[in-house]
Amino acid sequence: MKKRKLILIGIALILLYILFGVITDGNHKLMILLTLSSVFLITIYFLKNFDETKYKYCFFLIAPMLLLFTIAGFLGNDFSRTLQYLIFIPVSSLLAYGYLKKRYILIIPLALIAFYCIANYLFNTIFIFVSNKDAEKNINFPAITLLEHNKKRVYLKMDKIIVLDFWSTSCGICFEKFPDLEELHNKYKENNRVEIYAVNFPLKRDKFNTTIKILDSIGYKFKKVYAQSSSEIENKLHFNTFPHLIIIKDGKIRYDGMFETEKNTLIFSTEAEIDKLLKE
Incomplete structure (x- = not known):
């Protein structure tokens, strides 16, 4: 029952990602900032009352998004950006898991700062490096x-x-x-x-x-x-x-x-x- 509920929440995260795309007019920096923050906060919100916190629960929550980006990566021609979502979404999930295990409140602002740095510096830099490595x-x-x-x-x-x-x-x-x-x-x-x-x-x-x-x-x-x-x-x-x-x-x-x-x-x-x- 828990797994099914988490997968449904994961599907809701996909719809949220699509909404972010509409709201930001496809701005990749804002989209990854909002996506990583949402994965982090929603994971904490829905798993905080579980009797036992296991990372597999976090994985079930992000599994639909990872599947979506994997398919998009093979079908599309912008795999460098897709690959970064496949890397950074699990990172966001791991940070949420770390908070749930330790309950250190400082993890939350540090994670949000990390997402900001990823969106504004690392994400675009990696994309440009992959696209221009032979430029x-x-x-x-x-x-x-x-x-x-x-x-x-x-x-x-x-x-x-x-x-x-x-x-x-x-x-x-x-x-x-x-x-x-x-x-x-x-x-x-x-x-x-x-x-x-x-x-x-x-x-x-x-x-x-x-x-x-x-x-x-x-x-x-x-x-x-x-x-x-x-x-x-x-x-x-x-x-x-x-x-x-x-x-x-x-x-x-x-x-x-x-x-x-x-x-x-x-x-x-x-x-x-x-x-x-x-x-x-």
Whole structure:
């Protein structure tokens, strides 16, 4: 009876996780903070009156969530984030078990502080590390055809550090990153060694004139160019997901990965990558 009740509570935790996704609009940092805190507090609440506290009871409570994330990890393409849920949810459960065994009230605030640190520092850093572990390179940059708004060809100056932020009109995150790109532009606009471009990747819905109007209406000052062919980008640069960042120095690709501007990121910050190349 206890096991069945705990599994039902675990299913309720899944519904709570889905609710967190809706409330936070898919913000992973807030979602993992709320999820870990909920697992911890709900485990304590429902197990505090059990005659005998065993970790197997805690496990039955989180088992439905672990099963959900395991399935999602195999079916989805974001396994690095899924894997972290599979690691940190049992950690949250173990902390709750520790409190139930020892009844040290200090465990509760310490656990909540730990969840905050996981959400704001460790979670995103691990995700970026897994996603960008092969991002730093030193290979030749192939010639690609880029156009200005008047369809005149743009020739990149290979004696500079060139930052290319590839985006498409169907990519919501790309638009969310534009203020960060503008911030980078403002920081380096007086540095004649750095040039920063937003490069439109022309998917079927990215009509040339419409894309120009979209960028003009937003009013950002960073340089804007347009790839002539999506197939050329895919064949020569080997990516088709966005936003995607490439940094070039002396005609060589030195960074090929995520456009990362998160302030709490401990590794692979775009600004840090540019500054590192400037110091070489």
